[in-house]
Amino acid sequence: MSTNIKNNLPQTNQLTLGVFGFGVVGKGLYDVLKSTPALQASIHKICIKNPDKKRAIPAENFTNNAHELLLDENINVIVELIDDAEAAYTIVKTALQNGKHVVSANKKMIAANLEELLYLQKKHAVAFLYEGACCASIPIIRNLEEYYDNDLLSSVKGIVNGSTNYILTKILEEGLGFKDALLQAQQLGFAESNPALDIEGHDAANKLSILLAHAFGKIIETSAFLYSGITSIKLSDAQLAKQKGLKIKLIATAQKVEGNKLAAFVLPQFVEQHDELADVSNEFNGLITESSFADKHFFKGKGAGAYPTAAAVLSDIAALRYNYKYEYKKYYLQTDYELSNDYYLKVFVSSNDIDKINKEDFEWIEEWHNEATNNWVVGIIHAGKLLENNWWKQPGVSLILNQNPIVTNVEYRKINKKSLELAGVV
Ligand code: HSE
Numbered sequence: 001m002s003t004n005i006k007n008n009l010p011q012t013n014q015l016t017l018g019v020f021g022f023g024v025v026g027k028g029l030y031d032v033l034k035s036t037p038a039l040q041a042s043i044h045k046i047c048i049k050n051p052d053k054k055r056a057i058p059a060e061n062f063t064n065n066a067h068e069l070l071l072d073e074n075i076n077v078i079v080e081l082i083d084d085a086e087a088a089y090t091i092v093k094t095a096l097q098n099g100k101h102v103v104s105a106n107k108k109m110i111a112a113n114l115e116e117l118l119y120l121q122k123k124h125a126v127a128f129l130y131e132g133a134c135c136a137s138i139p140i141i142r143n144l145e146e147y148y149d150n151d152l153l154s155s156v157k158g159i160v161n162g163s164t165n166y167i168l169t170k171i172l173e174e175g176l177g178f179k180d181a182l183l184q185a186q187q188l189g190f191a192e193s194n195p196a197l198d199i200e201g202h203d204a205a206n207k208l209s210i211l212l213a214h215a216f217g218k219i220i221e222t223s224a225f226l227y228s229g230i231t232s233i234k235l236s237d238a239q240l241a242k243q244k245g246l247k248i249k250l251i252a253t254a255q256k257v258e259g260n261k262l263a264a265f266v267l268p269q270f271v272e273q274h275d276e277l278a279d280v281s282n283e284f285n286g287l288i289t290e291s292s293f294a295d296k297h298f299f300k301g302k303g304a305g306a307y308p309t310a311a312a313v314l315s316d317i318a319a320l321r322y323n324y325k326y327e328y329k330k331y332y333l334q335t336d337y338e339l340s341n342d343y344y345l346k347v348f349v350s351s352n353d354i355d356k357i358n359k360e361d362f363e364w365i366e367e368w369h370n371e372a373t374n375n376w377v378v379g380i381i382h383a384g385k386l387l388e389n390n391w392w393k394q395p396g397v398s399l400i401l402n403q404n405p406i407v408t409n410v411e412y413r414k415i416n417k418k419s420l421e422l423a424g425v426v
Pocket of ligand 1: 133135136160161162163164190191192198203303304305
């Protein structure tokens with residue numbers, strides 16, 4: 001007896017898409033959709049800002065009237081792929097209110113409005129998916145939502161911005177200048193339209209904010225935690241790293257620390273050659289999760305660019321066919337964990353002028369190096385002090401985290417040190 005396997009498949013939903021944006025990712029999505037006809041998803045219309053711009057596909061595909069998509073009852077999915085976060089917010093909000101499912105890749109918009117967007121998708125019983133907003137092709141949000149649901153996740157850390165990783169690779173490993181490396185990242189479609197979002201760390205911070213929601217159920221604005229980018233890293237820092245056999249990467253970390261504290265930060269960090277993240281180069285992203293029972297997992301994939309991002313958007317669209325939604329279980333469960341800046345970091349700070357380094361802020365200093373224009377210290381500092389004080393963000397000063405940056409037992413070590421001092425041992 002022959003069975004028709006096709007007939008046994010569940011009924012699929014026909015997806016009619018209204019797409020906002022036809023930039024790097026929008027065009028990438030158009031191409032990947034053409035290559036996946038089995039998906040049963042078709043683009044009905046694409047809304048763009050500038051109707052006069054010459055496009056790669058016929059003009060009848062486009063409109064510049066957002067309502068044509070948002071009010072069209074035939075469109076059941078809005079795919080938002082524009083880079084203006086405020087306009088994206090209005091589009092997404094209206095689409096959810098109009099009962100349409102939404103797929104977005106706009107990390108800035110999501111990080112800034114997640115609480116409200118979560119409320120709206122629940123209220124209107126629609127799905128809001130955004131895998132493409134965090135590490136592009138790496139399916140990290142769905143893994144955090146589903147796989148780590150029952151496991152005791154203790155940390156998520158990694159490289160979450162493709163442009164800065166591309167720039168650091170080109171500068172530190174291939175000797176290119178910063179400007180040229182940035183230009184390449186822009187030309188390859190990795191960087192944001194405003195590349196300051198990448199190089200000053202805002203983009204990575206937005207992604208960390210999204211990770212915090214799905215990993216630990218905490219919706220936290222980026223202003224609440226410590227972050228910086230790669231603009232202050234100096235050639236002398238890179239040379240020193242090379243001498244010590246280390247690499248420098250911009251790393252986002254969310255980690256449970258003592259008590260019920262959750263530390264979150266995005267900072268440049270020294271990475272040992274044997275660390276999984278050391279081999280994450282160019283526009284690739286890499287994430288390491290640690291949890292009590294599963295132990296360590298390492299995810300690596302392209303973190304920027306047209307097709308890697310479009311692939312994640314496509315996967316979200318495909319997931320709508322079986323009514324997939326994020327459940328935000330950890331958020332609704334409300335665990336005891338709270339974001340805290342009350343923890344200590346081991347940092348390397350270098351400066352062209354020793355007086356720019358505020359030595360008073362350190363709990364203790366382990367290494368000193370004084371040379372006319374190349375001064376550096378390695379010491380232990382309270383994260384809250386770094387968040388409050390900006391001396392380490394002055395021109396000419398760079399701060400890079402130690403390989404294992406979070407330092408515990410600081411109070412005990414301070415007492416110990418004090419008693420040794422009193423006893424005249426040190
Ligand atoms: N500008 C971003 C990056 C694009 O470089 O990672 C992908 O989110």
